[in-house]
Amino acid sequence: MKKPDNNPRSLAVTALVKVKGGAYSNLQLNHLITEAHLNSNDVNLLTTIVYGVIQHDMTLDFWLKPFIKNPKKVADWVFVLLKTAVYQWQYLERVPKRAIFDETIKIAKQRGHEGIRRFVTGVLHTMDRNGLPDASQLKSPVERLAITYSMPEWLIQTLNQQLGETKTNAILATINRPANQSIRVNTAKITDDDARVALVAEGYEVKPSLVADHAFVLSGRPASHSKLFKSGAVTIQDESAMLPAQAMEFDPSAMVLDACAAPGGKTGQLAERIDAQKGGTVVALDIHAHKIRLIQKNAERLGVSSRVTPVALDARKVDEQFEDATFEAVLVDAPCSGIGLIRRKPEIRYGKQLADSQRLAQVQLDILNAVAKKVKINGIITYSTCTILNQENRDVVAAFLDQHPDFQSVRVTTAQGLKQDRAADYLEIYPDDYGSDGFFISQFKRVK
Numbered sequence: 001m002k003k004p005d006n007n008p009r010s011l012a013v014t015a016l017v018k019v020k021g022g023a024y025s026n027l028q029l030n031h032l033i034t035e036a037h038l039n040s041n042d043v044n045l046l047t048t049i050v051y052g053v054i055q056h057d058m059t060l061d062f063w064l065k066p067f068i069k070n071p072k073k074v075a076d077w078v079f080v081l082l083k084t085a086v087y088q089w090q091y092l093e094r095v096p097k098r099a100i101f102d103e104t105i106k107i108a109k110q111r112g113h114e115g116i117r118r119f120v121t122g123v124l125h126t127m128d129r130n131g132l133p134d135a136s137q138l139k140s141p142v143e144r145l146a147i148t149y150s151m152p153e154w155l156i157q158t159l160n161q162q163l164g165e166t167k168t169n170a171i172l173a174t175i176n177r178p179a180n181q182s183i184r185v186n187t188a189k190i191t192d193d194d195a196r197v198a199l200v201a202e203g204y205e206v207k208p209s210l211v212a213d214h215a216f217v218l219s220g221r222p223a224s225h226s227k228l229f230k231s232g233a234v235t236i237q238d239e240s241a242m243l244p245a246q247a248m249e250f251d252p253s254a255m256v257l258d259a260c261a262a263p264g265g266k267t268g269q270l271a272e273r274i275d276a277q278k279g280g281t282v283v284a285l286d287i288h289a290h291k292i293r294l295i296q297k298n299a300e301r302l303g304v305s306s307r308v309t310p311v312a313l314d315a316r317k318v319d320e321q322f323e324d325a326t327f328e329a330v331l332v333d334a335p336c337s338g339i340g341l342i343r344r345k346p347e348i349r350y351g352k353q354l355a356d357s358q359r360l361a362q363v364q365l366d367i368l369n370a371v372a373k374k375v376k377i378n379g380i381i382t383y384s385t386c387t388i389l390n391q392e393n394r395d396v397v398a399a400f401l402d403q404h405p406d407f408q409s410v411r412v413t414t415a416q417g418l419k420q421d422r423a424a425d426y427l428e429i430y431p432d433d434y435g436s437d438g439f440f441i442s443q444f445k446r447v448k
Helices: 008-020 023-034 040-055 057-067 076-091 097-111 114-129 140-151 153-163 167-173 192-201 227-230 240-246 265-271 288-304 315-319 346-352 354-372 394-405
Strands: 181-185 205-210 215-219 234-236 255-258 281-286 308-312 327-335 375-385 408-410 426-429 439-446
Touching: 008 023, 008 040, 008 076, 008 097, 023 040, 023 308, 023 439, 040 346, 057 076, 057 114, 057 140, 057 265, 076 097, 076 114, 097 114, 140 153, 140 167, 153 167, 181 308, 192 205, 192 215, 192 227, 215 394, 227 234, 234 288, 240 265, 240 327, 240 375, 240 426, 255 265, 265 281, 265 288, 265 308, 265 327, 281 288, 288 308, 315 354, 327 354, 354 375, 354 394, 375 394
Parallel strands: 255 281, 255 327, 281 308, 327 375
Antiparallel strands: 181 215, 181 234, 205 215, 375 439, 408 439, 426 439
């Protein structure tokens, strides 16, 4: 019987090969951590290497390129193994170079054969002897930034055009930093004060969020290990992602539509403010039946399932099941490119092109057009995305308002008074603003 692999460096190679094949990094990590029964130090090392290699992938390729003469003859896992070694060598200051090289060579021998061991040994020692290429010597400013921050050139060029070089550089400087671990208090079960006291008692360092209401930033251990999380008294959610639902105002007896609901984080957030006994409910849509089950499961964990009505339906087809003027409030947390999540999901940056944003913008506008008649007069549609590209944000808002004279833009407000001096009604959050995910929020009121 094959001995299970519990070496975090070797497991990192396994995870990264699967991510390269299209798997999600967070799901792969969760699976491997569960299967390998790792201690906390090994979990931290595994997680650090996997996310670090993904975050710096283009930089690592640039450094490795001069030392691999025939890349087509090198197996994917061997490339990945070398990337893990260079990442640790260059970015993990507390890990001795000799230990990194020795462990890498050992993994090469265990996973491959003597020829691979010799190849990996030769590459590592040649890099150490000759030094790594210097990205600062690249002539093109955009290419230099792309290699330094491991960001596709098209994305840097787009951000430069839309935000200017100063803001783009500020965003690039933050995207490879660790994401905050934030939780939202489930006010249907517990107060903010009681949640804070309980989390401190469990050993967490707890800081109030500067971005969202009923939210804390935690450190010390994974939030999912908390008793409060397991009981549904708190839920894990990025601070920016809490803002769209918090910006919505409605009566507890209201019919509220969450048009793109899975996996149900914002559905549960809205449902906390609903009174089912007064007829209130959150209708939560998703096109896929298996994602409807995720919404139901999340609502049950939060203790708000009686306030949620999940429906398997494409939001663009709401006319098939709902009468006009059915809902007091509508949330369209639209499918998007997810560029605002780069710090939390670093692989997103490599699989996207500008054409993807342009295609998604039409889907987003189609959803808004479909739900427009379903909101009552004086009701409000809240439109949000987790991207920072104008094609999916400002441009979609402009197109919707141009096509719908029966709606007017209203100013997005937050409990923390974010960006009160902005000229626009919509709210744009960038990764460098508060250390949270990039997000866009806009609201439209139906006036006739």
